[in-house]
Amino acid sequence: MRMSNQFGRTLRQAPADAETISHQLLVRAGFIDQLSAGIYSYLPLGLRVKKNIESIIRKEMDAANGLEVLLPTLQPADIWETSERLFTMQDVLFKLEDKRGRTMVLGPTHEEVITTLFSKFANSYRDLPKILYQIQTKLRDETRPRGGLVRVREFTMKDAYSFDLDEKGLDISYTSMVDAYHKIFSACEIPIISVEADSGAIGGKGSQEFIFLTDNGEDTVLICNQCNYAANQEKAEFIRSEKISTQPLNIEKIETPETTTIDQLTNFLKIHKNDTAKAVLYMAIPRNEDKPFPIFAVIRGDLEINEVKLMNLIDARELTPMTDEHLSQYDVIPGYASPIGISSEIRVIADISITETENLVAGANEVGYHFINTNYSRDWTATDIADIATADEGYICAKCIGEEKGNLRSARGIEMGHVFRLGKTYTSYFDTTVLDQFGKQSTPIMGCYGIGIDRILSATVEEHHDKNGIIWPEKLSPYNIHLTALNFNQDSAVAEKATNLYKRIQAEGLSVLFDDREENPGVKFKDADLIGIPIRITVSSRNNADNVIELKLRHSETSEKIRDENIIQVLQQFF
RNA sequence: CGGGGUGUAGCUCAGCCUGGCAGAGCGCUGCGUUUGGGACGCAGAAGCCCUCGGUUCAAAUCCGAGCACCCCGACCA
Missing domain, CATH: 3.30.930.10 (Bira Bifunctional Protein; Domain 2)
Incomplete structure (x- = not known):
């Protein structure tokens, strides 16, 4: 070309x-x-x-x-x-x-x-x-x-x-x-990790994603630092951090003014997030219908709801946060929502963290009041108990075998392939x-x-570039060789030699991008770097005087001079 | 769908606050000089200032509505 x-x-x-x-x-x-x-x-x-x-x-x-x-x-x-x-x-x-x-x-x-x-x-x-x-x-x-x-x-x-x-x-x-x-x-030449994945709308039992790790990625994956477990965050499992087991204490309603968030609550009561039960209210749209139904998800305060896990559990295709109208329709007090005394119209889903922890602080479904020392099964029960929590950086791996469990590391990536x-x-x-x-x-x-x-x-x-441009892997490069002719329009010897070379390389079955433009050398070199063909050869008046052609690899800083008669042979060695 | 941002020459952007000739750099065209890392000079072409409406003697500029594009989130086979 x-x-x-x-x-x-x-x-x-x-x-x-x-x-x-x-x-x-x-x-x-x-x-x-x-x-x-x-x-x-x-x-x-x-x-x-x-x-x-x-x-x-x-x-x-x-x-x-x-x-x-x-x-x-x-x-x-x-x-x-x-x-x-x-x-x-x-x-x-x-x-x-x-x-x-x-x-x-x-x-x-x-x-x-x-x-x-x-x-x-x-x-x-x-x-x-x-x-x-x-x-x-x-x-x-x-x-x-x-x-x-x-x-x-x-x-x-x-x-x-x-x-x-x-x-x-x-x-x-x-x-x-x-x-x-x-x-x-x-x-x-793309580094890939394969991770366990959610199968989403396509359905099916097991699936695996091939992820290219990059900070620009839109998926978050969790990777165990000890075993070979890796999973998309939508799917990743983990072990809830253990809390020292205590005896259940008597439930008590206390005054907690202006504490509608977990942060306010823990500050006010001087407790940790994992001493609380967090309530998240959704309207869920079933997979095959349009009519939404209410969901009350309860999870320990230090954890976040994983909406993908939740949707899979209840076979929903969409979750939206409850609006104020919905909240009042179901008599839920925002900021003080409680699984205790909740309307029976609402399906209550508890994360397994809830059932494993005693004496949690939960809302009292009354403005300005929380319950302390709530305990699952004694004080309330859920329709479902399941893993509906989001795994995150530093959490404990659920797949490690043995006493010593690894920690999960979080990374961003792009899904390149998916098998189901x-x-x-x-x-x-x-x-x-x-x-x-x-x-x-x-x-x-x-x-x-x-x-x-x-x-x-x-x-x-993303993987193969430097400050000057792209560096294509050999098998992907748009052309095998980038042929630069300097002074193409002024030096007829250059023009002739470069044109001959162009034809000979093609005759060898290799593809060539031939820079025969009337541009300054700087422009041609900058463009060659930007386009990123891995092998560049240069014909110039200077090189002609020594009967050489210059060869430079895109990923290398240095170039070498090849005698005219050897150039084809040298190029062939790359393929 | 929620939040934020941006729309002016092919590209990057200034001008908008405080209304009064449509601008710069790069790119493009022509001529000349230059020729090993985006070189220089001279001369040019190039615009629905996103759209519609309003205010005004006068709108790229002020006001309203809409559209498009980008980012974060939600969603995602």
């Missing part, structure tokens, strides 16, 4: 709204351009990197016996009705109507389509196992796109779906995908069955496996 013929330009300054390094560099180097919130165009350079990522993924998917398909983006809404996700995923679905007034959906993901397709062609256990995958555009009406390519409304995803006869088969498919993922991320054991959710919805070897109908069990391609692009830049 001759740069004189390139489309797109490098920028000295990044646009003001690019916050993260990867966003800034990708825009400055002319790889992507923003059209609207969460909607980007790929320029020629960016598209070449994207294609490289896709081919790495294809290679590993094919090696894992995946079969590539391409499923439609435009989908009739009725298959989404069948899976009930027209309802449960309504917030992210782009919907439209065709001429006949039929509702259509722009695919945010493809479980419905793949299951429909699979049902048509698979009849027998002999058709199993199968792993089908595609690399496709996904459309999701995100409430808040952010971070350049990190959270967008239109993006490219590799999604794979496995179909097996039983759990054992699923294990094999799942493991082969996990292995493939590790190979993919390693080829892209889906189970029979979709095959059941779509009545997908095959005959097993005994001639009986059997419902296949599914797994699904996603990787965000645009996110790999972003993460790679």
Whole structure:
């Protein structure tokens, strides 16, 4: 590619709204351009990197016996009705109507389509196992796109779906995908940790996320400093810090004016947060209905409610804090809410921390009063007792074996990939069955496996850059070689030699970005650094006088001179 | 959806407070000089000052409404 013929330009300054390094560099180097919130165009350079990522993924998917398909983006809404996700995923679905007034959906993901397709062609256990995958555009009406390519409304995803006869088969498919993922991320040179994850709206039993750790990430993960436990904060388990066990004392109502928060309460009574019971009131919207119901969550005062755990427990798709109208409707006194004497209309959920701690201070459901020495089961009970607490930095690992337990460390990261054991959710919805070897109908069990391609692009830049620009890993680089010709328009010897070299390198099967522009050397070097191709060679009048070509690796400070006749051979050694 | 911020040339931004000719740097075009880390000179092109409405003799500037974009949170396959 001759740069004189390139489309797109490098920028000295990044646009003001690019916050993260990867966003800034990708825009400055002319790889992507923003059209609207969460909607980007790929320029020629960016598209070449994207294609490289896709081919790495294809290679590993094919090696894992995946079969590539391409499923439609435009989908009739009725298959989404069948899976009930027209309802449960309504917030992210782009919907439209065709001429006949039929509702259509722009695919945010493809479980419905793949299951429909699979049902048509698979009849027998002999058709199993199968792993089908595609690399496709996904459309999701995100409430808040952010971070350049990190959270967008239109993006490219590799999604794979496995179909097996039983759990054992699923294990094999799942493991082969996990292995493939590790190979993919390693080829892209992105450090990844895999963590236990919540499966969210997609459903299913177990899932694992592949997280790229970065302070710009939007997910929080907790990692044990002793065992190999790591989990998304939405899912992470921990052991409640122990409190010295005491005998239950008599419950007593005391005056506590102006103490509507845990902080005020602990200051006023000169006690610790873990001596209190905190009440959090929500209206929950059930997964498959619109009618909200009230929830009273109780947790020890030093802990925070984990809304994901809570929603999973009560099978809700949304939690919103109770408004003043709701509070008065259920006779709850804000700031003094109490599980003791609560309206029976409200479902009470207690975190396990509550039942393990004696003599807690709780609200009295009366302005200006709290109860001291409340004890679970003696003074009140909950509808459910469960783990609904958020794990955080320094908490005790729940998975360590033995006496010495590790502590959890908290880190931010970006979800690059997610694998799910889906189970029979979709095959059941779509009545997908095959005959097993005994001639009986059997419902296949599914797994699904996603990787965000645009996110790999972003993460790679986050991981591989310096103050001058991007430093692409060899396999992702838009071109193999960056050929810089200084004085291209003034020195015909340079022009001739560089042009010849350009052709010879291509004849070797390598791709070259050829800077034949009429620009000062400084501009060419700055652009080369910004664009980040790992190998740069320079032809110049100065080098010509010595019959050498200069070779510099992007990640290195120094360069070396290669004799003209050796340059091709030297370049070949890199590939 | 809640909170905060920003909309002026392709990009970064000044001008707005205190109403009176539409500005700078970078980029772009032409000519010339320069040529190993974003070089210099001269001459140019480039604007719906986000939109609509209001106040005013006069609005980029003041007032109102709306829209867009960014950040934090909520949400998130």
